[in-house]
Amino acid sequence: MAWYDRLLAVDRRWIYLILAVAVVIPAIWTMHIPVSLSSEVENVFERVSGIQDGKIMFLAIDYDPSTMAELSPMAEAILRQVFRQNGRVVLSSLSQFGPAMTDEIMTRIAGEMGKVSGEDYVFLGYKPYPAITILAMGTDFRVPFPTDYYGDRVDDHPMMAGVHNFDDVEFVLSLAGGNAADMWIVYGNAKYGVPLALGVTGVMATDYYPYLQSGQLFGLLPGIKGAAEYEQLNESPGDGLRGIPYQTTSHAVVLVFIVLTNIAFFAKRSAQRKHGMQAGLS
Amino acid sequence: MDPTSAWGMVWRGIAALITLAIFSFLWRDNPVYKFIERLWVGVVTGYWTMLLYYTSFTDKVRVPIFEEGQWWYIFPSLLGVLMWFRLSKKYGYVSRYALAFYIGISTGVFIPLTIKTSILYQVQGTIRAIDPTWTGIMFGIAFLGILCSLSYFFFSKEHTGVLGVSSKIGIYTLMIGFGAGFGLTVMGRVALLVQRVIFLRDYGIDLLGGGL
Amino acid sequence: MKRQLPIILVFICGITMVIQFFVPHEYSEDLFQYANDFVIVIGILALPVGIYSLMTQTVRKARREPKERLYSLATIAGFLVMIIAGSRREWFTGATSLSSNMFNYVLVPAQATLFSMLAFYIASAAYRAFRARTLLAALLLLTAFVVMLRMIPLPEPLSTWNNDVVRWILEVPNMAAKRAIIIGVGLGAVTYSIKIVLGIERSYMGGD
Numbered sequence: 273m274a275w276y277d278r279l280l281a282v283d284r285r286w287i288y289l290i291l292a293v294a295v296v297i298p299a300i301w302t303m304h305i306p307v308s309l310s311s312e313v314e315n316v317f318e319r320v321s322g323i324q325d326g327k328i329m330f331l332a333i334d335y336d337p338s339t340m341a342e343l344s345p346m347a348e349a350i351l352r353q354v355f356r357q358n359g360r361v362v363l364s365s366l367s368q369f370g371p372a373m374t375d376e377i378m379t380r381i382a383g384e385m386g387k388v389s390g391e392d393y394v395f396l397g398y399k400p401y402p403a404i405t406i407l408a409m410g411t412d413f414r415v416p417f418p419t420d421y422y423g424d425r426v427d428d429h430p431m432m433a434g435v436h437n438f439d440d441v442e443f444v445l446s447l448a449g450g451n452a453a454d455m456w457i458v459y460g461n462a463k464y465g466v467p468l469a470l471g472v473t474g475v476m477a478t479d480y481y482p483y484l485q486s487g488q489l490f491g492l493l494p495g496i497k498g499a500a501e502y503e504q505l506n507e508s509p510g511d512g513l514r515g516i517p518y519q520t521t522s523h524a525v526v527l528v529f530i531v532l533t534n535i536a537f538f539a540k541r542s543a544q545r546k547h548g549m550q551a552g553l554s
Numbered sequence: 555m556d557p558t559s560a561w562g563m564v565w566r567g568i569a570a571l572i573t574l575a576i577f578s579f580l581w582r583d584n585p586v587y588k589f590i591e592r593l594w595v596g597v598v599t600g601y602w603t604m605l606l607y608y609t610s611f612t613d614k615v616r617v618p619i620f621e622e623g624q625w626w627y628i629f630p631s632l633l634g635v636l637m638w639f640r641l642s643k644k645y646g647y648v649s650r651y652a653l654a655f656y657i658g659i660s661t662g663v664f665i666p667l668t669i670k671t672s673i674l675y676q677v678q679g680t681i682r683a684i685d686p687t688w689t690g691i692m693f694g695i696a697f698l699g700i701l702c703s704l705s706y707f708f709f710s711k712e713h714t715g716v717l718g719v720s721s722k723i724g725i726y727t728l729m730i731g732f733g734a735g736f737g738l739t740v741m742g743r744v745a746l747l748v749q750r751v752i753f754l755r756d757y758g759i760d761l762l763g764g765g766l
Numbered sequence: 767m768k769r770q771l772p773i774i775l776v777f778i779c780g781i782t783m784v785i786q787f788f789v790p791h792e793y794s795e796d797l798f799q800y801a802n803d804f805v806i807v808i809g810i811l812a813l814p815v816g817i818y819s820l821m822t823q824t825v826r827k828a829r830r831e832p833k834e835r836l837y838s839l840a841t842i843a844g845f846l847v848m849i850i851a852g853s854r855r856e857w858f859t860g861a862t863s864l865s866s867n868m869f870n871y872v873l874v875p876a877q878a879t880l881f882s883m884l885a886f887y888i889a890s891a892a893y894r895a896f897r898a899r900t901l902l903a904a905l906l907l908l909t910a911f912v913v914m915l916r917m918i919p920l921p922e923p924l925s926t927w928n929n930d931v932v933r934w935i936l937e938v939p940n941m942a943a944k945r946a947i948i949i950g951v952g953l954g955a956v957t958y959s960i961k962i963v964l965g966i967e968r969s970y971m972g973g974d
Contacts, residue, residue: 555861569870569871569872569874572872572875573875576876576879576880576883577883580883585836589836589837590840590876591880593841593876594873594876594877594880596824596843596844596845596847597845597868597873597876599817599845600845600849601868603817603845604849604852604858606813606814610810611810614803614810615807615810615811629804630804630806633808634810635811637808637811637815638815641815650769650971650972651771651772652812654779655779655804655808656805656808657779657962658775658776658779658780659801661783662779662780662781662782662783662963663783663801665780665784665956666788667787668955668956669956672949672953672955673949673952673953676945676949677949692934695942696938696941696942697942699943699946700942703943703945704946704950726902726905727939728943728946729902729905729906729909730906730909730935731939731942731944731947732906732909733906733908733910733913734913734935737909737910737913738913739888740888740910741914743888747883749878749882750875750878750879
């Protein structure tokens with residue numbers, strides 16, 4: 273068997289093993305990798321910086337455990353920033369496994385920073401069917417959410433006095449791991465004109481650049497790099513920046529894979545051509 | 555719960571075992587993986603059932619009708635109950651009446667908003683005056699790319715002549731788009747794996763460092 | 767009645783909601799709010815059908831298929847534990863309750879790990895399928911390569927160049943490709959929806 277054939281027919285488990293080793297390396301050796309900043313992340317950071325002294329933003333935590341690795345660092349960094357600035361936040365969670373995660377993050381950070389439910393934040397909770405829920409929230413948050421996640425009436429929270437719909441918050445930021453992002457664009461932005469930014473997974477990120485260019489979104493946090501950039505701007509290193517060295521080593525491995533497999537592929541093709549020519553001559 | 559307390563370590567230990575059990579599938583399919591996967595299905599369904607009960611059924615059906623006397627909630631509730639006829643072979647058609655309300659209302663809302671979002675705003679973002687600056691030139695290239703990509707999806711005429719050239723440029727543009735998507739997909743997928751590795755590492759450190 | 771009435775209902779509701787969109791009157795807004803509430807309640811009561819279906823199938827499997835019994839019992843056990851653990855609201859939302867612990871230490875790691883395996887599959891795909899066989903494949907490969915290179919710390923000025931190229935890729939050709947797809951999908955979705963409202967598309971009703 274020629275070297276290129278051996279290389280092209282490598283068992284998938286060797287590939288898995290090499291990737292696993294690449295991901296484990298930064299867990300043993302600490303590395304610092306610089307992160308370049310992008311304007312779409314800076315725009316989100318600037319808008320969140322304006323949520324000061326009682327101003328309210330709407331944070332939609334629309335992801336579940338399958339995408340939390342990319343989106344939870346964004347949620348943590350944003351909540352810390354808003355609370356540090358004495359801003360307030362209304363939260364909802366339109367992914368079916370999001371509410372318990374939102375509750376965990378929210379109560380942990382609020383506890384650390386001495387913030388109180390009902391005064392500094394209100395977690396509305398979950399309703400199925402994101403499109404319909406967003407539309408209903410546009411008329412009044414109380415239509416889909418007469419009570420919050422914990423069963424308390426929304427009207428009983430002092431923070432919600434005079435806060436009825438998207439007109440009463442500065443903007444909406446949805447951290448979405450699925451189609452809730454599209455729902456916010458169609459039913460939040462197009463219907464009610466609410467200023468909107470998204471934090472999305474790496475897989476989804478490229479799909480939202482047209483909305484950014486058309487002005488339907490004022491900012492975008494694309495995947496773990498977006499989270500890392502945000503943490504860098506916020507000067508609060510977290511899981512985003514912590515994850516970058518792991519990304520570097522695993523990307524290096526994938527790039528080497530691509531180069532190797534293509535070298536082997538072209539070597540095989542050229543050998544086959546040579547062989548074909550010789551066969552033709554004889 | 556303090557994650558380094560005795561109970562915290564026990565629960566994290568369970569989570570670590572679940573993580574390793576699922577990773578065992580990478581070697582090959584096995585009963586442990588299958589067991590955990592099916593357990594997860596049960597937990598997920600149970601969690602969602604209770605979530606729906608508290609955050610949806612209680613809020614929108616039980617409390618409004620039985621505690622607040624908002625009798626008009628009975629109508630949509632009855633329609634919702636009609637959906638259960640889907641389970642019957644004989645009376646399955648009854649569920650269509652409820653479905654008709656749901657589909658009619660949601661489709662009626664969807665049509666104008668999708669025209670606005672996916673067509674009008676996108677066309678508005680595409681058509682602009684092209685000035686002789688770097689941004690203007692890039693805008694011109696993007697405009698050409700959009701037009702050519704759209705022509706690739708136009709199947710009412712054979713892709714020859716001008717349409718052939720534009721659809722060819724279109725497919726090149728689409729390939730660049732998909733390539734960028736693949737690049738960021740690798741980042742996304744790796745991030746998920748990294749989180750599990752960091753979890754296992756932190757648990758290992760706490761365990762060896764005397765968390766118990 | 768079995769097929770005609772649903773079609774008429776879809777038509778009336780659909781047309782009413784389309785007209786409502788263009789009428790910014792108080793009554794119109796009230797109608798919109800009520801319709802939303804209406805749909806939420808219908809949807810909420812429809813969801814137990816799926817849960818019931820899944821659980822009856824699992825129970826049937828546990829009874830009839832000895833090989834699957836253990837796995838089906840795992841599903842049933844997981845389901846019952848979550849129902850019992852969350853049978854009171856303060857248990858369901860409590861930070862240290864059994865329900866929360868099951869969520870945080872069983873559901874979360876299981877789901878996160880299931881999806882994290884995609885990293886291995888995509889690495890394998892990059893190795894096995896990512897080959898420059900044609901010009902189109904080469905273009906896709908090259909773009910992905912340049913975008914991935916952004917995560918590698920390169921010496922200056924290579925790093926800046928690479929970042930600039932990735933920015934350009936995302937904002938110009940990628941934006942163009944994705945916008946064309948959005949417009950195409952949008953046109954298709956609107957056409958399909960109009961067919962539903964007009965009663966031409968009826969597959970949502972199922973057979974019979």
